[in-house]
Amino acid sequence: MSPIRRFLRTPEAVAGAILLAALIAMALIAPLLFPGDPQAIAGPALLPPFQDWSLPLGTDRLGRDVLAELFHGARTSLAVGLAAAAAALAIGSVVGTLAGFAGGVVDEVLMRITDAFQTVPSFLLALAFVSVVGPSLGIVVIAIALGTWPGPARIARAEVLSIRERDYVASARAIGMHPLEIAFREVLPNALPPGLAMSSVIVAAAILTEAALSFLGLGDPNRVTWGGMIAEGRAVLRTAPFLSIIPGIALVLTVLGVYLAGEGIVETTAVRRGLS
């Protein structure tokens, strides 16, 4: 059975995949459906949802189209989530591979640094970083990656420790390959899959962290983000609760989708490993 079919046989994985596909579709078609600035004022302020079909989800306190903001917010959330996860995986696997493959003092030093990062709550780290450097999308990505790379680093190291004793590594040594070349061309690609399985959790965490930062006013103010929408809606929570609830639901569904899909991938790979 192919991994994809196996993946599709777990119902939660399918649900997750559908949610994710919807999110990606939203992000991709946002500029087509809502060209121009999503923050442009489109109608009367605080229009409730389902009143005016040209503004189906209503408007916020300045009269901006909530649906357009929601779609463009999906772009920001997904971009931040993917970029932060990619950055965390890249840093983590390089550090983990170096530590695991080199061993000795290098291993000790790199792993103590990893420990140091892991002991600081990642959200606090992101908060401190953004408030010092100043909020912009790139900085938010770096801030989130900064707190999440130790996880992949530890996993990569554990994988590398077992892989480096394999025969093909020994033979690569025998033919005189440079140790760094062995580490990154032979060992790292084989140590990646468990880290990749973890990436779904990292993406979900990154989307949540970005939303939390935006909620606290530390997101990029020139972009629509779901966290920022919730924060803005909070001031009118009693009179216009939909302004917080709509992006809140979007956030919940996204994180749920990423998590379920991730679970599906883990199960699929676990079954394959069990078979092999």
Added chain:
Amino acid sequence: MSGFTISRRKMLAGSAMLLASTAMPTLGWAQTPKKGGRLVLAADSEPRNLNPAIVASNGVFFISSKIVETLAEASFDGKDGLAPRLALSWEGAADGLSATFKLRDGVKWHDGKPFTSADVAFSALQIWKPLQNLGRTVFKDLASVETPDDLTAVFKFAKPTPFQLIRNALPALSSVVPKHIYEVGKIEDNPANTAPIGTGPFKFGEYKAGQYYRLTKNTDYWGKDEPYLDEIIYQVLPDRTSAASALEAEEIQLAAFSAVPLADLDRISKVPGLKVITKGYEGLTYQLVVEINHRRKELADLKVRQAIAHAIDKDFVVKTVFLGYAVTATGPVPKNDPQFYTADVPTYAFDVAKANALLDEAGYKKGADGNRFSLKLLPAPYFNETKQFGDYLRQALAAVGIDAQLVNNDSAAHIKAVYTDHAFDLAVGPPVFRGDPAISTTILVQSGIPDGVPFSNQGGYKNDALDALIAKASETLDTTARTDLYKEFQKEVAADLPLINVAEWSFISVARDTVGNIANNPRWAVSNWADTYLAD
């Protein structure tokens, strides 16, 4: 002015009667103040220094004006808009070189010592002039204070100082603190700065950080039968959304300074037992202002500034950002000021086409992406409304091809970025008009102010004609001539646009029906509350 006041008061009385006639049977409005009771209200900030003589700001006054009194308080119907407090009468000499204050007899400090003219002299010379944020400008020429007897203080000025300015400054700048407490040690480090001692109707009780301030009744207060309340508790509720629910749950009885968000007022006004009061802040008008960094070559061009003024739809700002709880502005003096305001200034109607034409004329053509140039826009974080106006301004500027990038900062970082580092192109600020342009308004456009002075001209604007006008007004003694100079000043500012005045707003109080004598003076929230009471 008096004609206006009378008619307004009549109207107020009329509407109150009307209200009372419908509410009387169910609510039973108490007409005679009742003694006793504890007033619990929302506080959204926790000022560290509670000495209003040093820090003359509304956040400090809100708490300490009940403890430390000023020479006079603002009043709706008093002469020159003032009511006596520690001073009974005041008079300026014709040459502008002295001002005489007759003080109230029989006033005691909270520690039992008598209040005398020595305390006034000490406060003025040792604190207001050298240390106070606003007093530094107003009292800069104060040379000495003579005290011929215990109840007379004569202010002597080195240069002629308009008495109109001194008079207008009394409500906010003349907090008197006890000499016998402050003459020991360094004034800035005095323990009374955090546990103030004054002559007011309430004594400082205790402060629990993050929880509450407690003030207790001063049984020795000079006002007959006053104060009515036994205790005032300022419940710290930093989250603006929680004040409304605390009011509804009857945990607090009053939320002043718009602690209840404007968007909630419509709903909360329908809650039985709660009333929304828009009066009582007439003397504390905040101005929504676009601060401009004239070091940017585009913004140094008057045409660009005019274009920005034309790009802003002031009515939209009032209606949407302030939900109608504000008025549009024409210039640097608010419309509700009875002495100085003039409507006879150049105005800038909302006109996107004209703004675009002005920008084209200035030589900033739209590029391929529709943008003429980019700007950094820093909205002040102190109010929801300043932040929202920042969002609006970004859209308004986009409509005329100016790409504004928002930069959000916390309060401290915003003040540093704008007023010290000048790291802004446009900023949104909420300066306060304090009854006289010379107190805190001319400083917004005048040149030669050192870096780092907050809420002043840090945009590098320099206009010799305007500077000369400000200098002349500051030494003109005749009230009419001085007022005319400030009318000229408004015209000049509106014409040359060193900054753009967008709107003027004040605050809203929400209180339970039982709280009496609310909003009975133009600075009510920061007045002494000696006559505030709680009905059953």
